[in-house]
Amino acid sequence: MRKALRWLLALTVLIGTLSTAGAATAAQPEATGSGASADMDIKDRLLAIPGMSLIQEKPYTGYRFFVLNYTQPIDHRNPSKGTFQQRITVLHKDTARPTVFYTGGYNVSTNPSRREPTQIVDGNQVSMEYRFFTPSRPAPADWSKLDIWQAASDQHRIFEALKPIYTQKWISTGGSKGGMTATYYERFYPRDMDGVVAYVAPNDVVNDEDSAYDRFFAGVGTKECRDKLNAVQREALVRREPLEKKYEQYAADNGYTFTTIGGLDRAYEAVVLDYVWGFWQYSLLRDCDSIPADAAHATDDAIWDSVDSISGFSAYADQGLETYTPYYYQAGTQLGAPTIHFPYIEKKYIKYGYQPPRNFVPRSIPMKFQPWAMRDVDTWVRHHAHHMLFVYGQNDPWGAERFRLGAGARDAYVFTAPGLNHGANVAGLVADEKALATARILQWAGVASTAVQSNPSAAKPLAKFDAKLDVRDVEREPALRP
Numbered sequence: 001m002r003k004a005l006r007w008l009l010a011l012t013v014l015i016g017t018l019s020t021a022g023a024a025t026a027a028q029p030e031a032t033g034s035g036a037s038a039d040m041d042i043k044d045r046l047l048a049i050p051g052m053s054l055i056q057e058k059p060y061t062g063y064r065f066f067v068l069n070y071t072q073p074i075d076h077r078n079p080s081k082g083t084f085q086q087r088i089t090v091l092h093k094d095t096a097r098p099t100v101f102y103t104g105g106y107n108v109s110t111n112p113s114r115r116e117p118t119q120i121v122d123g124n125q126v127s128m129e130y131r132f133f134t135p136s137r138p139a140p141a142d143w144s145k146l147d148i149w150q151a152a153s154d155q156h157r158i159f160e161a162l163k164p165i166y167t168q169k170w171i172s173t174g175g176s177k178g179g180m181t182a183t184y185y186e187r188f189y190p191r192d193m194d195g196v197v198a199y200v201a202p203n204d205v206v207n208d209e210d211s212a213y214d215r216f217f218a219g220v221g222t223k224e225c226r227d228k229l230n231a232v233q234r235e236a237l238v239r240r241e242p243l244e245k246k247y248e249q250y251a252a253d254n255g256y257t258f259t260t261i262g263g264l265d266r267a268y269e270a271v272v273l274d275y276v277w278g279f280w281q282y283s284l285l286r287d288c289d290s291i292p293a294d295a296a297h298a299t300d301d302a303i304w305d306s307v308d309s310i311s312g313f314s315a316y317a318d319q320g321l322e323t324y325t326p327y328y329y330q331a332g333t334q335l336g337a338p339t340i341h342f343p344y345i346e347k348k349y350i351k352y353g354y355q356p357p358r359n360f361v362p363r364s365i366p367m368k369f370q371p372w373a374m375r376d377v378d379t380w381v382r383h384h385a386h387h388m389l390f391v392y393g394q395n396d397p398w399g400a401e402r403f404r405l406g407a408g409a410r411d412a413y414v415f416t417a418p419g420l421n422h423g424a425n426v427a428g429l430v431a432d433e434k435a436l437a438t439a440r441i442l443q444w445a446g447v448a449s450t451a452v453q454s455n456p457s458a459a460k461p462l463a464k465f466d467a468k469l470d471v472r473d474v475e476r477e478p479a480l481r482p
Helices: 002-019 033-040 042-047 116-121 148-162 177-188 211-219 223-238 240-254 264-273 275-282 285-290 300-310 318-335 372-384 431-444 450-454
Strands: 052-060 063-073 083-092 099-102 124-128 170-175 195-199 388-393 413-417
Touching: 042 052, 042 063, 052 083, 063 148, 083 148, 099 116, 099 148, 116 170, 116 195, 116 431, 124 148, 148 177, 148 318, 170 177, 177 195, 177 372, 177 388, 195 431, 211 275, 223 240, 223 264, 223 275, 223 285, 223 300, 240 264, 240 300, 264 275, 275 300, 318 372, 388 431, 413 431, 431 450
Parallel strands: 099 124, 099 170, 170 195, 195 388, 388 413
Antiparallel strands: 052 063, 063 083, 083 124
């Protein structure tokens, strides 16, 4: 592996020399100078875009940060069918810098933040709220217009609107569902972006074949940790009766209802069955110390608290599901959803197993699965991936089914961060891969220095670490969501 990486590092020297001979002189322009006049009136320039309106501007040293609405067609195939307001944010540094286009695939944060590629290239960042996540939802909502092509077309229109202002290179990025979104965007609009950095992006090509997840859980971490987690999960089902009484009181105290999933019993089992998955998605091996060591003799409160801290007993209540209806709709129509088995739990304790996304979406919303959607994207990535980087965490369950590259891929990479979870990033890669990934991002963004072009191992982020902009926990979504 190291020999292969050294070969790739050497190859990037030649690629960089041939493809961006002028990048060295253009790299790292100052935030003042050529961009200074644009900084003074950037708000006016943004608001001059047809369909763009200001929600709020928030100050942040060294940047301008705008929360905006952008008018989008409900149906990009038939724009006359109406419009809705889609929320975006712009973290503006300088129009002479590259721009990173980010989406998490869910709601957008309205506070200034900077994703890893934005820090690496020291650029601007445009962030998009995914369609149908409120308030970016058409009214009335025609759910048939929530699909990966429509969402990619949202990004395409935003890019086309902003490109005349941010004229330098663009990199798209996202984590988890956002990594999936960045990949789908590239598949449908491969000429928009100059590079793609997709973090921990699941790739469920065949929805009914999920054995990769069972193999993952049979070997992740250590046997000691797996045994502790499995024992707590099993014990929560063995003690179903007393713990469901506790759940009833918990629901009454918080005003939770369970109409969508079909009752408290179904919700309880769904939360418990998420427990082991949730641990590996959001925790590290060292966190096994917090798991009850002797589940069979632990108190009911200890079992409850462990499950609640990892899975969250509010997740499958109507109030917990409502925010994520767009995700579950997409999982049940195009994205697919994992199913795993529990060989260490007797069948008599499991009534429902992993429930399908249909159970988490109100029955008033029709759903029909499209098995060709993910196959199309997977085939495209294998044969056409260009300037794409996929980063996975070794201990993240979502990486069990991942994107892979075929013979047609060019200047594209799949790397795995050892020991990391759903928060895996470039900084967590082994040294050679970290250097190569950073160098390629800089190169794709057009800001690789002469030194980096001649020696990719010298690549480092161009912007200094910012404790407010750059520090974040794993993008945690309650329950089994990427």
